[in-house]
Amino acid sequence: MSKSNIEWTEVTWNPTTGCDKVSAGCKICYAEVLTKRLKAMGQPKYQNGFKITLHEEELKRPYGWNKPCMVFVNSMSDLFHKDVPLEFIQKVFKTMNETPHITYQVLTKRAERVAELSKFLTWSDNIWMGVSVEDERVMDRIDHLKMTNAKIKFLSLEPLIGPLPNLNLDGIHWVICGGESGHGRRPIDPEWAREIRDNCLASNVSFFMKQMDKKIPIPDDLFIRQYPTIINNQLKSQKLTNMKATTKNLAKQEIVATLSPFKKEIGEALINGENPETLAIRLAEKRAMPVPTAQAYITMVRKLFDKLETEPTKIEQKEMPIQELVTSNAVKKESDVQHIIIDAQEGVATTIKFEITINLKNK
Numbered sequence: 001m002s003k004s005n006i007e008w009t010e011v012t013w014n015p016t017t018g019c020d021k022v023s024a025g026c027k028i029c030y031a032e033v034l035t036k037r038l039k040a041m042g043q044p045k046y047q048n049g050f051k052i053t054l055h056e057e058e059l060k061r062p063y064g065w066n067k068p069c070m071v072f073v074n075s076m077s078d079l080f081h082k083d084v085p086l087e088f089i090q091k092v093f094k095t096m097n098e099t100p101h102i103t104y105q106v107l108t109k110r111a112e113r114v115a116e117l118s119k120f121l122t123w124s125d126n127i128w129m130g131v132s133v134e135d136e137r138v139m140d141r142i143d144h145l146k147m148t149n150a151k152i153k154f155l156s157l158e159p160l161i162g163p164l165p166n167l168n169l170d171g172i173h174w175v176i177c178g179g180e181s182g183h184g185r186r187p188i189d190p191e192w193a194r195e196i197r198d199n200c201l202a203s204n205v206s207f208f209m210k211q212m213d214k215k216i217p218i219p220d221d222l223f224i225r226q227y228p229t230i231i232n233n234q235l236k237s238q239k240l241t242n243m244k245a246t247t248k249n250l251a252k253q254e255i256v257a258t259l260s261p262f263k264k265e266i267g268e269a270l271i272n273g274e275n276p277e278t279l280a281i282r283l284a285e286k287r288a289m290p291v292p293t294a295q296a297y298i299t300m301v302r303k304l305f306d307k308l309e310t311e312p313t314k315i316e317q318k319e320m321p322i323q324e325l326v327t328s329n330a331v332k333k334e335s336d337v338q339h340i341i342i343d344a345q346e347g348v349a350t351t352i353k354f355e356i357t358i359n360l361k362n363k
């Protein structure tokens, strides 16, 4: 299990590694770049480079994870690549079926193969199946996803490199949207994301805006981070810690809005997940200043964020319909919310009890 910086998950698990490019969305493949780096660092798991490699030893790993969490399956590969045999995919599914307290988020660009193999797989409630769609040319992946027996189906519209005006969300539970990052990135038009957000709203589908391009902050009206609203048995008593991160980010944004332009730039980069060390190097180059000076400014901003952890707080119990709770607007209304814990009730709940931690200093 590796902790993940990916906003919509918590950790990653890679029972296979390696892949090859299938469409325009693969142009700047993060997995390929990282694989080269890990191979050069001598990591045994990556010595085959970007060639599909099966890791039998990984299949046992989730049995040792006791706490519920969200796991992105194969951030460094594609489970449904033609070189991954059905028998191995079935072994991965067996592990997922036998660890129902863990939510698995499986994402592929090989949607046709998922549809083809669906009947040979056991789709327990804890498996969320998603396809990546970067532009209109690969919309057929959504039709193939709809043919599968997955209980929760999602779309990752990232990197979004074109508009999707004909997106049909029937049968889809969750949409993640995001722009491209990395050298040579193709910019996302915020209007494409707004159109998708509005489509989700009209279709009662959860929407999660992941990023613009890691450097440009997400516009306020797009900063919505919802999760699938189907609360099934595997979500019982599960703490959705990413909601906590979302509410903290809202509080951090309020702090950033009051800062000078330079500190504002630092704050926004930190909120968008940029590593403080690489940020210091980037800013030092950009502003022609020594790296330690940039580091000192970064420390100042991080101290302001750290205060969010230490302010005196009290906990209040609340109850509201799930639909309201999962929208970030519901959370935003509570401008002083620091912390949110969701406890799903037995079965399919229509209301949900939760706790908020209120910053007493601001009261």
Ligand code: SF4
Pocket (backbone or CB within 6 Å): 019, 020, 021, 022, 023, 025, 026, 029, 030, 031, 032, 076, 077, 078, 109
């Ligand atoms: S399918 Fe995913 S992992 Fe494979 S090359 Fe494309 S972007 Fe990379």
